[in-house]
Amino acid sequence: MxxxxxxxxxxxxxxxxxxxxxxxxxxxxxxxxxxxxxxxxxxxxxxxxxxxxxxxxxxxxxxxxxxxxxxxxxxxxxxxxxxxxxxxxxxxxxxxxxxxxxxxxxxxxxxxxxxxxxxxxxxxxxxxxxxxxxxxxxxxxxxxxxxxxxxxLEKGEPISSTRIRRALREGEVEAVDRLLGRPFAIEGEVIHGRQLGRAMGCPTTNQRFPIGMTIPKFGVYAVVVTLPDGRRYTGAANVGVKPTVGSEEVLCETLLNGFSGDLYGQNLTVEFHRFIRGEQKFPSLEELFDTIRENARQAGEICREAL
Structure with a gap:
């Protein structure tokens, strides 16, 4: 093309x-x-x-x-x-x-x-x-x-970009994916974070949203991540400002199921498949990462067929 x-x-x-x-x-x-x-x-x-x-x-x-x-x-x-x-x-x-x-x-x-x-x-x-x-x-x-x-038409109403943006901002990614005819996805470079997840035995990837991109409702999503070499992993992605540890910008932070290695500087594609829960502040890092691991397990079940 x-x-x-x-x-x-x-x-x-x-x-x-x-x-x-x-x-x-x-x-x-x-x-x-x-x-x-x-x-x-x-x-x-x-x-x-x-x-x-x-x-x-x-x-x-x-x-x-x-x-x-x-x-x-x-x-x-x-x-x-x-x-x-x-x-x-x-x-x-x-x-x-x-x-x-x-x-x-x-x-x-x-x-x-x-x-x-x-x-x-x-x-x-x-x-x-x-x-x-x-x-x-x-x-x-x-x-x-x-x-x-x-x-x-979808459910009797015309499909439009405005309708899709509204659904995305409400966390209705399953509806978004039906309207798009494919999963909503972001692509971006893995950047360095505070590495708290790595210290807790729960390493995650951090990505910025592309400039001008519609940002989904803050919260945790079941996702499928594609690496530059084509390998695909299920995972749980948090969209937001990380209220437990704090972030100065909106990020997509993802825990990949079954992956170990260094992805810094690589461009990953993250497909959003289902909203799991809203973003929340936890009383401790231990509770935060225990919940993230459970969310990732849930995401693995949700997205198994999407691999």
């Missing part, structure tokens, strides 16, 4: 099928839009995703969002879905374009679009003035087919 921020060069050489959207999380609703574009490969079109970074400002309708995936995670997910090109120009570059100009100058002239897929609630152009229906009307005389993909 090729990823580019440029709209001037290194773009698909042939006719393309484009999925349009922010795709902040690539949840099951987003996957339906992307799948519509990928399906056009059989018609000889190059499956592309046109999304954007927000370094220069986000759309007004997206002001209250936090990440459900990092850009690196998003790229891996898109590649697994069959996307061949991802175009991610900064939003500030085209936020002032009219809907007509965006379609003709960007999608058609630069990307050679022959097919476009988007959600029914998609808006584009200056001040989000263009609707999905406007997109169809602009594209029709240009010979570009537009498919409006209806929302994917």
């Amino acid at each position: 090729i990823t580019t921020e440029s709209l001037e060069e290194n773009l698909p050489a042939g006719p393309s099928a484009i999925a349009l959207g922010l795709f902040d999380g690539v949840h099951r609703g987003h996957q339906a839009v992307i799948g519509a574009a990928v399906a056009q490969r059989g018609a000889g079109l190059i499956p592309c995703v046109f999304t954007f970074t927000t370094m220069g400002g986000a759309p007004e309708s997206k002001r209250d969002f936090s990440l459900l995936q990092t850009e690196a995670q998003k790229e891996k997910t898109l590649e697994r879905l069959g996307v061949e090109w991802v175009i991610t120009p900064d939003f500030s570059r085209f936020r002032g374009m009219s809907p007509q100009d965006f379609v003709t100058q960007v999608l058609v002239e630069k990307m050679n679009a022959k097919f476009i897929a988007c959600g029914e609630d998609f808006h584009f152009g200056k001040d989000a003035a263009g609707s999905a229906r406007d997109l169809q009307e602009i594209c029709a005389p240009l010979g570009v087919e537009v498919q409006l993909v209806p929302p994917v």
